[in-house]
Amino acid sequence: xxxxxxxxxxxxxxxxxxxxxxxxxxxxxxxxxxxxxxxxxxxxxxxxxxxxxxxxxxxxxxxxxxxxxxxxxxxxxxxxxxxxxxxxxxxxxxxxxxxxxxxxxxxxxxxxxxxxxxxxxxxxxxxxxxxxxxxxxxxxxxxxxxxxxxxxxxxxxxxxxxxxxxxxxxxxxxxxxxxxxxxxxxxxxxxxxxxxxxxxxxxxxxxxxxxxxxxxxxxxxxxxxxxxxxxxxxxxxxxxxxxxxxxxxxxxx
Amino acid sequence: xxxxxxxxxxxxxxxxxxxxxxxxxxxxxxxxxxxxxxxxxxxxxxxxxxxxxxxxxxxxxxxxxxxxxxxxxxxxxxxxxxxxxxxxxxxxxxxxxxxxxxxxxxxxxxxxxxxxxxxxxxxxxxxxxxxxxxxxxxxxxxxxxxxxxxxxxxxxxxxxxxxxxxxxxxxxxxxxxxxxxxxxxxxxxxxxxxxxxxxxxxxxxxxxxxxxxxxxxxxxxxxxxxxxxxxxxxxxxxxxxxxxxxxxxxxxxxxxxxxxxxxxxxxxxxxxxxxxxxxxxxxxxxxxxxxxxxxxxxxxxxxxxxxxxxxxxxxxxx
Numbered sequence: 001x002x003x004x005x006x007x008x009x010x011x012x013x014x015x016x017x018x019x020x021x022x023x024x025x026x027x028x029x030x031x032x033x034x035x036x037x038x039x040x041x042x043x044x045x046x047x048x049x050x051x052x053x054x055x056x057x058x059x060x061x062x063x064x065x066x067x068x069x070x071x072x073x074x075x076x077x078x079x080x081x082x083x084x085x086x087x088x089x090x091x092x093x094x095x096x097x098x099x100x101x102x103x104x105x106x107x108x109x110x111x112x113x114x115x116x117x118x119x120x121x122x123x124x125x126x127x128x129x130x131x132x133x134x135x136x137x138x139x140x141x142x143x144x145x146x147x148x149x150x151x152x153x154x155x156x157x158x159x160x161x162x163x164x165x166x167x168x169x170x171x172x173x174x175x176x177x178x179x180x181x182x183x184x185x186x187x188x189x190x191x192x193x194x195x196x197x198x199x200x201x202x203x204x205x206x207x208x209x210x211x212x213x214x215x216x217x218x219x220x221x222x223x224x225x226x227x228x229x230x231x232x233x234x235x236x237x238x239x240x241x242x243x244x245x246x247x248x249x250x251x252x253x
Numbered sequence: 254x255x256x257x258x259x260x261x262x263x264x265x266x267x268x269x270x271x272x273x274x275x276x277x278x279x280x281x282x283x284x285x286x287x288x289x290x291x292x293x294x295x296x297x298x299x300x301x302x303x304x305x306x307x308x309x310x311x312x313x314x315x316x317x318x319x320x321x322x323x324x325x326x327x328x329x330x331x332x333x334x335x336x337x338x339x340x341x342x343x344x345x346x347x348x349x350x351x352x353x354x355x356x357x358x359x360x361x362x363x364x365x366x367x368x369x370x371x372x373x374x375x376x377x378x379x380x381x382x383x384x385x386x387x388x389x390x391x392x393x394x395x396x397x398x399x400x401x402x403x404x405x406x407x408x409x410x411x412x413x414x415x416x417x418x419x420x421x422x423x424x425x426x427x428x429x430x431x432x433x434x435x436x437x438x439x440x441x442x443x444x445x446x447x448x449x450x451x452x453x454x455x456x457x458x459x460x461x462x463x464x465x466x467x468x469x470x471x472x473x474x475x476x477x478x479x480x481x482x483x484x485x486x487x488x489x490x491x492x493x494x495x496x497x498x499x500x501x502x503x504x505x506x507x508x509x510x511x512x513x514x515x516x517x518x519x520x521x522x523x524x525x526x527x528x529x530x531x532x533x534x535x536x537x538x539x540x541x542x543x544x545x546x547x548x549x550x551x552x553x554x555x556x557x558x559x560x561x562x563x564x565x566x567x568x569x570x571x
Contacts, residue, residue, distance in 0.1 A: 087342050090340050
């Protein structure tokens with residue numbers, strides 16, 4: 001294992017984050033805070049409680065997940081797409097590293113950034129909305145697992161994409177709809193039949209539900225299933241990345 | 254003296270790209286430890302493919318490469334940590350500073366941080382004053398130096414320079430030559446590709462010529478330059494000549510069929526012995542006057558064609 005390489009990649013990526021701090025950290029925290037103000041404080045006061053939880057608090061786990069997913073994917077995909085685009089990928093390909101170091105460096109940095117954003121959002125939310133956390137350890141666990149898993153997913157998109165358009169397509173066209181329809185703003189029990197069943201095909205439902213359980217001790221689906229789904233996606237992503245590096249798909253001719 | 258084992262051994266290396274283009278055809282090559290080897294060849298000859306395979310950027314279709322005792326596939330970590338690569342394209346991280354990008358490269362290649370070594374490298378390449386500059390603010394020549402600094406950051410024993418002087422001004426080219434020599438003095442084996450014969454002649458201990466994926470010839474530079482360094486002098490005569498005077502008849506001197514031009518062919522060695530001077534003198538002695546003259550070096554293309562043809566003839570004869 002080339003530890004110096006992991007450190008070099010991680011520091012390089014984190015330096016990029018802090019160089020663009022407004023765009024990479026301030027802006028996602030700010031835009032999520034707008035949701036708290038509008039849906040939480042303003043509209044939330046007119047809404048009924050859901051499962052005994054005030055609406056303003058109810059949407060927090062979902063909004064955190066929404067940011068984590070989007071940020072993890074865009075960070076990691078951009079991180080690996082940029083050297084492909086500028087041509088500096090030659091150095092990574094000619095260096096004594098295997099996919100393990102590359103993933104630990106790039107995905108580690110992207111996930112770190114997402115976790116920072118997640119924590120900042122939770123802190124900011126507390127300013128607007130009073131909430132209490134029932135299982136703090138599980139909040140941290142979901143935060144970390146989701147960041148890592150979707151950074152992996154983003155990394156795959158970055159490897160696959162050969163244009164900026166493709167880089168944006170999956171997050172915008174697939175992930176954003178899945179997140180909005182994943183129950184960030186509602187409980188799936190509120191959906192009319194058959195949508196309450198169809199929505200179960202959306203993996204994001206399980207992520208948001210899991211986080212909501214960690215917050216309030218109650219959720220739409222069993223927390224064990226939520227955990228299983230995240231771990232399943234993680235395994236699929238790791239396998240895909242290992243295959244990409246083994247075959248050189250889109251990387252080496 | 255028994256020959257030292259080669260630092261890079263390339264055996265039956267072939268590469269066929271997806272579209273079916275065969276860039277390398279069972280190429281064999283041994284690179285000597287501590288030498289400067291120049292690879293010459295026209296565009297698309299396979300030079301960059303060869304380098305890219307050794308460095309791990311392109312996967313070989315078949316064949317093996319052993320670099321400083323490490324197989325580039327089965328022991329890629331060992332091999333790659335010995336190799337530095339300066340690519341042809343000026344691919345840099347625009348927003349990074351010179352210092353941080355060189356420090357990054359060192360770490361990526363598995364070496365512990367060493368500000369002292371980075372400083373030494375930057376000073377040697379006249380980049381020290383620019384260490385805190387963003388790469389995007391540097392000139393093309395400076396960017397080329399940054400790429401060299403990155404390639405040297407992990408103290409490689411083998412350095413590949415892919416067309417280091419393409420698009421570089423004369424002054425920088427001479428700086429580059431000086432730097433390459435200094436590197437060789439420090440024990441680094443250097444392989445460079447170039448289009449320029451004079452560059453290969455100036456720098457290299459040995460020259461290999463690659464054409465259409467094959468190593469056409471590899472020779473010590475001075476031996477090869479005798480073969481390559483052909484020049485011709487063409488004289489347009491004042492008066493038509495029916496035949497050459499008997500004592501001027503020479504294989505190197507040829508009269509055109511219509512008797513209006515004389516062509517003198519000579520090589521690099523005779524150029525050292527006075528070149529065209531003696532011939533012109535003798536022509537004047539014979540009262541042969543001329544109204545125009547021009548001399549030219551045989552172009553790389555002509556040389557390749559010649560080499561490839563003679564290579565084929567040899568193969569067919571054996």
